[in-house]
Amino acid sequence: MEPFGAEQGIYKDVDVLDPEPDTYKPTELPEREDELSRIHSALRPITLGGSPRNILVYGPTGQGKTVGVDLKTEQLQQWADSESDVSLTVLRVSCKGAGKSWNVLAALVKQAREARYGKTVEKPRGPTKVELFEMLSDDLQAIGGMIIIVLDEIDGIQEDDYVLYELPRASIDSVSIGVIGITNDYQFHENLDADIRSSLGSREVVFSPYDADQLRDILARRAARALRDTYFEDEIKDSEHLQSDVLSGDVIPLCAALAGQDTGDARQAIHLLSTACDLALDDGSDIVTESHVRKAREEIQEETIGKGIRGETIQRKIALLTALESELSGDAPEGTTQLYRRYKRFTKQIGADTYQQGTFREKLNDLAHGNILEGDRRGRGRGRGMTNMYSLSVDPDLVIDKVGDDNRLSQITERFE
Numbered sequence: 001m002e003p004f005g006a007e008q009g010i011y012k013d014v015d016v017l018d019p020e021p022d023t024y025k026p027t028e029l030p031e032r033e034d035e036l037s038r039i040h041s042a043l044r045p046i047t048l049g050g051s052p053r054n055i056l057v058y059g060p061t062g063q064g065k066t067v068g069v070d071l072k073t074e075q076l077q078q079w080a081d082s083e084s085d086v087s088l089t090v091l092r093v094s095c096k097g098a099g100k101s102w103n104v105l106a107a108l109v110k111q112a113r114e115a116r117y118g119k120t121v122e123k124p125r126g127p128t129k130v131e132l133f134e135m136l137s138d139d140l141q142a143i144g145g146m147i148i149i150v151l152d153e154i155d156g157i158q159e160d161d162y163v164l165y166e167l168p169r170a171s172i173d174s175v176s177i178g179v180i181g182i183t184n185d186y187q188f189h190e191n192l193d194a195d196i197r198s199s200l201g202s203r204e205v206v207f208s209p210y211d212a213d214q215l216r217d218i219l220a221r222r223a224a225r226a227l228r229d230t231y232f233e234d235e236i237k238d239s240e241h242l243q244s245d246v247l248s249g250d251v252i253p254l255c256a257a258l259a260g261q262d263t264g265d266a267r268q269a270i271h272l273l274s275t276a277c278d279l280a281l282d283d284g285s286d287i288v289t290e291s292h293v294r295k296a297r298e299e300i301q302e303e304t305i306g307k308g309i310r311g312e313t314i315q316r317k318i319a320l321l322t323a324l325e326s327e328l329s330g331d332a333p334e335g336t337t338q339l340y341r342r343y344k345r346f347t348k349q350i351g352a353d354t355y356q357q358g359t360f361r362e363k364l365n366d367l368a369h370g371n372i373l374e375g376d377r378r379g380r381g382r383g384r385g386m387t388n389m390y391s392l393s394v395d396p397d398l399v400i401d402k403v404g405d406d407n408r409l410s411q412i413t414e415r416f417e
């Protein structure tokens with residue numbers, strides 16, 4: 001067994017390559033100068049004796065929205081604490097998975113009370129959302145002054161938007177409230193109620209996807225802090241000026257190009273670089289190479305696909321098993337009719353519902369949309385129209401492993417192991 005602590009480190013500070021903001025937060029975002037200056041101007045009235053504007057921040061995942069809003073609100077807090085007599089309180093709540101306004105309000109009451117009393121308190125239980133809103137108003141009034149409420153991932157509020165409607169309009173004696181809503185869900189953003197849009201989104205700040213050049217610079221700055229013998233020539237902090245004894249020259253351009261061609265997601269680019277560095281360490285290598293990046297990408301893709309398969313419904317998993325059996329018996333690709341025969345046998349074996357062939361075909365198409373199956377449209381012969389032929393587009397062992405985790409289906413997958 002390997003001993004801990006014996007690894008020849010390529011790292012100077014391993015946490016800097018952790019994309020989670022709780023572990024490491026960058027102190028500068030030069031790629032977001034324009035967006036940060038729009039947030040700045042919406043918050044500036046506070047420094048001029050006025051009230052903050054509400055802001056709606058929108059953009060795809062991993063674009064620095066959360067970290068950008070954090071940096072600006074922290075900068076304002078510092079100004080308020082050290083250079084002014086403005087009383088400023090910033091409350092931050094993630095609405096991820098909240099579902100209802102009630103959950104967001106309960107989290108806000110907890111945060112407000114912690115700010116008010118300076119100690120940890122329990123989330124309230126029992127009151128209705130209207131009562132919670134009154135409780136929150138009382139707490140905010142007691143805190144007083146300027147209060148900024150950051151609601152991250154507001155698309156997590158799915159079922160009722162009460163809090164998004166009420167908060168930006170709240171009128172509480174001796175308090176000025178500014179709400180900053182953040183979302184990466186285009187559909188949610190587009191479907192927002194017009195009243196909410198006009199009050200919450202009085203200032204809209206859009207974070208558009210990074211291109212490969214920007215991702216290169218972001219990665220270069222992270223690498224210079226995270227890795228040993230890696231630094232900027234002449235203190236010029238861009239990828240052109242990065243020197244490293246640890247990274248081979250093509251590593252950062254490759255990570256940036258791969259992430260850039262997918263979604264321009266900085267989180268994904270950083271995760272790719274850190275996985276490549278970990279693989280180099282596993283190999284006992286002192287240098288991270290292009291092949292570590294390619295292997296890291298494969299690993300990450302497998303992990304993502306594996307998670308996707310595990311999260312599928314039982315009917316889609318059974319549909320996937322029909323394609324697996326077809327693959328392993330050398331019959332793939334097969335059409336719906338052949339796969340449906342396998343499906344009926346499987347559902348009977350495990351006592352699951354057997355859907356009609358049309359519904360089964362929908363499950364196959366869903367899997368093809370998720371790139372787990374490949375659906376190829378072919379002619380059935382003269383005058384007989386087209387049919388879809390399906391085959392697995394992922395590793396059969398991965399399917400056996402992930403579907404086999406489901407107890408109800410392990411009796412089928414065991415046969416393939």
Ligand SMILES: Nc1ncnc2c1ncn2[C@@H]1O[C@H](COP(=O)(O)OP(=O)(O)OP(=O)(O)O)[C@@H](O)[C@H]1O
Nearest residue numbers: 019026029061062063064065066067184218266267
């Ligand atoms: N310009 C940048 N410079 C350095 N790091 C960045 C930059 N933009 C994003 N990051 C990093 O990328 C990761 C994701 O950033 P962040 O959480 O702010 O994205 P987001 O747009 O809020 O994404 P989501 O919508 O998924 O929450 C973080 O580790 C962050 O530090």
